[in-house]
Amino acid sequence: MSAKEQVLENYSSRVYKNRKEHMVEVNNNDNNNMITANVRAVPGIMTHRGCCYAGCKGVVLGPIKDAVQIVHGPIGCSFYAWGTRRHKAKKVEDTDHYLQYCFSTDMQEADIVFGGEKKLKKAIEEAMDIFHPSTIFICSTCPVGLIGDDIHAVARWAETEYGIKCIAFSCEGYKGVSQSAGHHIANNQLMRFVIGEGDREPKSKFSVNILGEYNIGGDGWETERILKRIGYEVVSVFTGDSSIEDLKNAHKANLSIVQCHRSINYIAEMLETKYGVSWLKGNFVGVEATIKTLRDIAKFFNDPEMTARTEDVIADEINLIEDDMEYYKSKLKGKKAVLYVGGSRAHHYQLLLNDLGITTLLAGYEFGHRDEYEGREVIPTIKPDADSKNIESITVEPDQEKYHLYLPEEEVNRLKEENFLGYYGGMVKDMKDGTYMVDDLNHFETEEFIRLLKPDIFFSGIKDKFVAQKSGVLSRQLHSYDYSGPYAGFRGAVNFARDITMGIYTPAWGLTKAPWKTTPTLVGTLGGEA
Ligand code: CFM
Ligand code: HCA
Structure with missing residues (x-):
């Protein structure tokens, strides 16, 4: 029986029916990795979602x-x-x-x-x-x-x-079913009352917004450092280390790079419709992912000098981290991980783990929608339910005065058809067959999957951290980075590799034995027997 079946088997038939739709054993060959997401948690189940x-x-x-x-x-x-x-x-x-x-x-x-x-x-x-x-x-x-x-x-x-x-x-x-509703509400109001109000002209035509980058542990600073080194002008960051003045000017940029799709895709889309700013999905977590993102940005701007400069910076940055990365890889190769985070990082961090030779056995989101799992191509097939209909969805029209295009419209359309612009492929395409995607992984399932899959490391947040540790498995927080970071970009990759290596080679949790496993904590008689 598969691990998934073994976990589900414990449920009553009603809960079984519900939860089995939230678990997918990945099979990219038959192309049917459909998952249920962004719906209410089963009442009474200990979900790790927020509000x-x-x-x-x-x-x-x-x-x-x-x-x-x-x-x-x-x-x-x-x-x-x-x-x-x-x-x-x-x-x-x-x-x-x-x-x-x-x-x-x-x-x-x-x-x-x-x-x-x-x-x-x-x-x-x-x-x-x-x-x-x-x-x-x-x-x-x-x-x-x-x-x-x-x-x-x-x-x-x-x-x-x-x-x-x-x-x-x-x-x-209480609105919606998770944090996700709140992202949407924030996006709507920022679009209504902030974006578009500024009149600060970018100095360079190589001007970008970084969307869905909140500068956790300094990630945004590392991303900006790399972009500026190549010669890009960062007009706004949504919303890490940002000011209202920066956000007001987001419509002036020529490209938006989307780091976290879930939390900001509404603004990415509206910036394009209203102001003509194209967006592409990037990812600055992972060395290979960062390189790909930088090359994609260069491809969009299509300028020989910027393309050459991109390659120079990549070569130099790699040169600086190569030895460290090789060392940590030699320590980490072959280890196995489970990731359970909000709506983006369970995907992004798999790519950094790949750089280090660590395999992902299971990954899940607290509140990602089907597009974060399966890709934006499934959006037209997602049926809105009562909960999602309760969240206001605003529409915008092109702004006659402020609308501007960097590339000609036909070129933008061509790049969209190629799934280069305005597209996110989701997490599943980067996962191996036979691994698991689990949506809204609850407390019980966390314990069970840890027992069955025996990962070397469990990445999650504060609510689930202790479930892993009590099972004797190393835990690292992918939300707060356990007070470390940055983990993004080139330098961040080394920080991450160092922290993981320290954890793996300090196997404290596996060496402890719960006191009740060695000495009885309750002594007495039951029905006359000891
Ligand atoms: Fe995006 Fe985020 Fe995440 Fe998110 Fe979050 Fe976060 Fe997260 Mo915690 S915006 S979806 S709502 S990447 S706070 S910075 S770490 S759950 S995976
Ligand atoms: C949130 C914020 C959170 C919580 C982290 C955690 C964060 O969703 O309310 O559960 O450890 O990153 O701070 O995701």
Whole structure:
């Protein structure tokens, strides 16, 4: 019986029927790797997903450094979002910087009963008095939607009262089925109220946006370093180490490079429709992946000098890391991994693992949609359900004044047909036959798959980390990088390889034995027997 069948076998027939649709044994030959994703978790199952508020405030908005981001809700939600995601940012002179703060209305029972708008206004007044920000975001948590506070009206009030930009995000935690709904809500509002407002002309025609790069552990800095070294101008990064001013100018770039497709594909698409900015899916995690992405960008700009410069930089960067990578590869070759992360990294990190000779046995997303698993070609076949229909989807029209194309339209269309522009092939095409994709891997399945597949390392987040460790298996966090990083680009690959090698050669977890396995922790008699 396959590992998948062995895990499923434990379920009641109703849960079996549900969960089997979320597990695929990869077979790229018969081309049928259909998976169920972006639907509700089974009630009562210990899912490792997060909420809509986490996806909006925590993920997409969180890294924007110069907006005061007020969380309207009980304090717990704010505490949770206070620096835990490790989206790094540098203070820049003459730009506000609020990332070290945590702004909350600290809703109490009385606010829930009598309404919280007054308290929200008070919080804005206080923020204005102390910090004088030019931008305020208001983010809703669950109770705000339940009691019906009108945060959008409060935002309009703040704009008139103080002459600032104030944007409200109705990202109540319960919306949708995961963090994914929150990405969409954040994308919509940034498109409505930020992107397109700037008039800063790029200095170079080789101008790019990096979309879906949140600078976790400094990844975005390494990506930018490489791009700038080649000669690209980075107009905006969504949203790692970003400022509102940068984001306002995103429409001025000639190309968007999409790192995390799940969290930002809405903006990538809308930037193209409204302003003509083409996008291509890149990936700066993994040495080979980084090289491919750089060559793809050069192919888009189609300039002999930039192409040559790209090759020079690649050669030089490789030269600097080659020996280290070879050494770590000699230590790691043949090891086996399982990856379970949000919506992108379970794919991207497989490529870095390949560079090091590590095989992936199972990979899954908490909230990726079918396109992240199977590729964008399946999008037309995805049936919207009640949960996805609840999330607003906005449409944009070409902006007569600001629309611009770098390549002629026919060329753009040709490159789209080639699946070069505007395409993401998903994770499955990079996976070997016989390996597993599991969507919304829950606590029980984590334990079971670890027992059956016996990986050398389990990559995930804080909620599942301890499941692995208690099973005696090394765990590394692919969200927070366990306080290390950067892991992106050339230098990041070496950091990653070093951290993994340290972990694998410190097999502490496998050497420990749970105390109850050696001495009974409960002593007594049952039915008269010891
Ligand atoms: Fe994109 Fe992300 Fe991810 Fe994501 Fe996240 Fe994250 Fe993640 Mo944690 S935006 S989908 S919502 S790459 S916070 S930086 S690590 S789950 S795999
Ligand atoms: C989130 C944020 C998170 C959580 C990480 C984890 C992050 O989804 O709410 O579970 O360890 O990267 O900080 O994904």
